Amino acid sequence: MVEGHSSHEFNGVEVSGVVEGDTVFIRADGRDGLGHPLDYHALNAIIRKTIMTKCKRIVLEGVLGQRYIGSASSRSDLKIDIHGTPGNNLGAFLDGSTIEVFGNAQDLTGNTMNSGKIIVHGNAWDVTGLAARGGEILIKGDTGYRVGIHMKEFGGAKPAIVIGGTAKDYLGEYMAGGTIAVLGIGPDNGKFPIGHNIGAGMHGGSILIRGQVSHHQLGRGAVFGDIIEDDVQRLDELIRDFEEAFKVEAPRDWSAFSKVCPNTYRPFSGHYDPTLI
Amino acid sequence: MNAAVDLAKNSIGHLLPDRFRPVIDYESCKRCKKCVSECSFKAIDFIDGRVTPTGGCVACGRCAAFCPTGAIEIEVIPDQFPPHANFTERIRRGIISQASTGGVLLSSCGTDVEHPIIFDEILLDAAQVTNPSIDPLREEIETITFLGRRSGKLTVSEKDSFAFISEIGPVVAMDMPVMIGHISLGSVSYNAQKALFMAAKELNIVAGSGEGGLHPDFYVYADHINSEVASGRFGVTSDYLNKVATVEIKIGQGAKPGHGGHLPGEKVTDLISQTRMIPIGTDALSPYPHHDIYSIEDLQQLIAVLKEATEYRVPIGVKIAATHNVAAVSSGIVRAGADFLTIDGFRGGTGSSPRIIRDHAGIPIEVAVAVVDKRLTEEGLRNKMTLCAGGSIRSSADMIKCIALGADLVMVCTAALVAMGCRVCQQCHRGLCSWGIATQRSELTSRLDSDVAAVRVTNLFSAWNEELKEVLGAMGIDSVESLVGNRDRLRYFGANPKIAEIMGVKHVGEGWG
Numbered sequence A: 001m002v003e004g005h006s007s008h009e010f011n012g013v014e015v016s017g018v019v020e021g022d023t024v025f026i027r028a029d030g031r032d033g034l035g036h037p038l039d040y041h042a043l044n045a046i047i048r049k050t051i052m053t054k055c056k057r058i059v060l061e062g063v064l065g066q067r068y069i070g071s072a073s074s075r076s077d078l079k080i081d082i083h084g085t086p087g088n089n090l091g092a093f094l095d096g097s098t099i100e101v102f103g104n105a106q107d108l109t110g111n112t113m114n115s116g117k118i119i120v121h122g123n124a125w126d127v128t129g130l131a132a133r134g135g136e137i138l139i140k141g142d143t144g145y146r147v148g149i150h151m152k153e154f155g156g157a158k159p160a161i162v163i164g165g166t167a168k169d170y171l172g173e174y175m176a177g178g179t180i181a182v183l184g185i186g187p188d189n190g191k192f193p194i195g196h197n198i199g200a201g202m203h204g205g206s207i208l209i210r211g212q213v214s215h216h217q218l219g220r221g222a223v224f225g226d227i228i229e230d231d232v233q234r235l236d237e238l239i240r241d242f243e244e245a246f247k248v249e250a251p252r253d254w255s256a257f258s259k260v261c262p263n264t265y266r267p268f269s270g271h272y273d274p275t276l277i
Numbered sequence B: 001m002n003a004a005v006d007l008a009k010n011s012i013g014h015l016l017p018d019r020f021r022p023v024i025d026y027e028s029c030k031r032c033k034k035c036v037s038e039c040s041f042k043a044i045d046f047i048d049g050r051v052t053p054t055g056g057c058v059a060c061g062r063c064a065a066f067c068p069t070g071a072i073e074i075e076v077i078p079d080q081f082p083p084h085a086n087f088t089e090r091i092r093r094g095i096i097s098q099a100s101t102g103g104v105l106l107s108s109c110g111t112d113v114e115h116p117i118i119f120d121e122i123l124l125d126a127a128q129v130t131n132p133s134i135d136p137l138r139e140e141i142e143t144i145t146f147l148g149r150r151s152g153k154l155t156v157s158e159k160d161s162f163a164f165i166s167e168i169g170p171v172v173a174m175d176m177p178v179m180i181g182h183i184s185l186g187s188v189s190y191n192a193q194k195a196l197f198m199a200a201k202e203l204n205i206v207a208g209s210g211e212g213g214l215h216p217d218f219y220v221y222a223d224h225i226n227s228e229v230a231s232g233r234f235g236v237t238s239d240y241l242n243k244v245a246t247v248e249i250k251i252g253q254g255a256k257p258g259h260g261g262h263l264p265g266e267k268v269t270d271l272i273s274q275t276r277m278i279p280i281g282t283d284a285l286s287p288y289p290h291h292d293i294y295s296i297e298d299l300q301q302l303i304a305v306l307k308e309a310t311e312y313r314v315p316i317g318v319k320i321a322a323t324h325n326v327a328a329v330s331s332g333i334v335r336a337g338a339d340f341l342t343i344d345g346f347r348g349g350t351g352s353s354p355r356i357i358r359d360h361a362g363i364p365i366e367v368a369v370a371v372v373d374k375r376l377t378e379e380g381l382r383n384k385m386t387l388c389a390g391g392s393i394r395s396s397a398d399m400i401k402c403i404a405l406g407a408d409l410v411m412v413c414t415a416a417l418v419a420m421g422c423r424v425c426q427q428c429h430r431g432l433c434s435w436g437i438a439t440q441r442s443e444l445t446s447r448l449d450s451d452v453a454a455v456r457v458t459n460l461f462s463a464w465n466e467e468l469k470e471v472l473g474a475m476g477i478d479s480v481e482s483l484v485g486n487r488d489r490l491r492y493f494g495a496n497p498k499i500a501e502i503m504g505v506k507h508v509g510e511g512w513g
Helices: A040-051 A229-246 B002-010 B034-038 B062-066 B089-101 B190-203 B216-224 B270-276 B296-309 B326-335 B355-360 B365-378 B396-404 B414-420 B450-475 B497-503
Strands: A007-010 A013-016 A018-020 A023-027 A057-064 A079-085 A095-102 A115-120 A136-139 A160-163 A176-182 A204-210 A222-225 A257-262 B020-024 B044-047 B050-053 B072-076 B104-107 B122-124 B145-148 B171-174 B178-182 B225-229 B246-250 B261-263 B284-286 B316-321 B340-344 B386-390 B409-412 B490-492
Touching: A007 A018, A013 A040, A023 A040, A040 A057, A040 B296, A136 A229, A160 A229, A176 A229, A204 A229, A229 A257, B002 B089, B020 B050, B034 B044, B034 B062, B062 B072, B089 B104, B104 B355, B122 B396, B122 B450, B145 B386, B178 B190, B178 B225, B178 B450, B190 B216, B190 B414, B190 B450, B216 B225, B246 B296, B246 B340, B296 B316, B296 B326, B316 B326, B326 B340, B326 B365, B340 B365, B365 B386, B365 B396, B365 B497, B396 B409, B396 B450, B409 B414, B414 B450, B490 B497
Parallel strands: A023 A057, A057 A079, A079 A095, A095 A115, A115 A136, A136 A160, A160 A176, A176 A204, B178 B409, B225 B246, B246 B316, B316 B340, B340 B386, B386 B409
Antiparallel strands: A007 A013, A018 A023, A204 A257, A222 A257, B020 B072, B044 B050, B122 B490, B145 B171, B261 B284
């Protein structure tokens, strides 16, 4: 039982929060029964229990950096709204639900996500979308280092990360599939959209960057590719999702985009000598 | 220039003589050509009416095993280079091969370099006069082993009636102190992995999934599967995490500490592409580090998020390779919240590893497990977790010595594969395994019958468990838990007493008084 919360029964499950129709409002800045601030352990237990109610929406208010929120959430008809600042590993192993953050996200957002959607109305920092296999991460602002590392794709599951502002070094490192789009929107408007070592070791997928990118910013194994019709179509889809999520208009000046892609899908072919010695 | 490159590459055949040769006894050979069809390395052909060795033999022994008249022997060809104690034949062959290909030398299985084997320099104790030995056939000897978080201490409530009130974390109870290590679908065939899982279920132990996800057909064995979360995160979904018995974060592997995994595109067939969730024919790369783990604090987060994702129902472990500072790293890992820790010694097996790392990096498990156990005990952490040790546990003797050096249980891979047919020819990386184990070629994988292989693995470990009971009985111990870290039941009988000192094992001849 959380201080300041009334306990309600909802679809047969006792929940700590305020129920309004299909939505449960939970305060994350409350205190537990012992008077301690709600840590991630307690908060996530409340969230998991609330998910069992089959509610359609959970609104978390006053989130104070609690980690691992929404991890492995697999109900595709569920949306989690987060007001405040969620901690690291938001939506890790996410598998179908939608998470919307009205603020900034920290590191490792969408770690190894399988499907679903994460929308961040601010910045999302380092290692966002690590090893994502599907789903979509939309970031209105900037991201930090090593974003989209080792994203991969299989069949119809093609993960995407759309960054409204800028990204730092090692974007798409080890990337094996999916799409990363950097829109470069902001004060510089595409002048410095990205750091160095982009796509180092990538062997699949593509990174589409609006604004100035030079050859020296590419990592080993990454090359510039021609933007083809499929890329424009994918970009258009992703920008549409971005505009819809943030109610803004984003530029569609395709000529300002560069595409970074792998120089081979077999980076280690020829590297080894299998001879019996 | 290109012609010269081709010439250098093509000259390898003339410059490197074969190491093995099938010798055919033409008197008993019935010319049935069974050997020709069994040899996946194309080292035998039927030419001019007789079976003829054509070069490239790796001594996998398949032809000899299947010759109906026993007409084939594999001969080890003596050194062909002038004798030299320093520039050994092996060294020179490596140089010649690399001069031809310019590549990083690749090999598989555990290292075959003749490093001293400490297990073989340790002798076991037995009860004499002052404590009675036990006959395991007539008295109960307990080998149940728990994998996971331990309470650390038992607290008993005396209020109403005696009751244990200690909190015990998630644990998995297994019938013997053995787990089958991580052998991924990809490194081995579907039939091979299925056999390992079937054996684990039959034995009531766990078997590792390896990094490659879990094939949907194997979900039925999930409650006996230790699923691996490695740096490539292949196939790791919430669905999969919520079905398995335990989850293990792989940081390192004994055969290639500090190295990632590279499943070459040739092995990424339709089946493998589905379970790893990557396109057919692309290299499946597991990055060298986990890119979300650059510190103990980062590891703590991955452990915590896996606990959250599995709702605290399964033990979360961490596996590291035994390297120079293994004790300090282990302490950090346990403090980061790992419920169990697996240490993999430098002799551990692999489906493919650069020779330079396999043969030269890491430390032996005997020393590693002893120093980790000591360090964790000193820091008051050892009794809160489960310590597992692997890296070439070849026999029940190795298992017993490893437990007495400080492990709760051992991890075994190569021995299980040998039980199925593997002859440790170290060619797994070529994907041509004639025994249908380390290959994805359907004409080869169909050679391995999962049911038979599972029975063989089950038999092997059942026998080891019986041998464990024999030894425990001889020592007068009635539970394997009483052997854990019980170094006093070991004596060192080797050339380097410093090793004994580091392991905390007395020298032979040293007693209580």
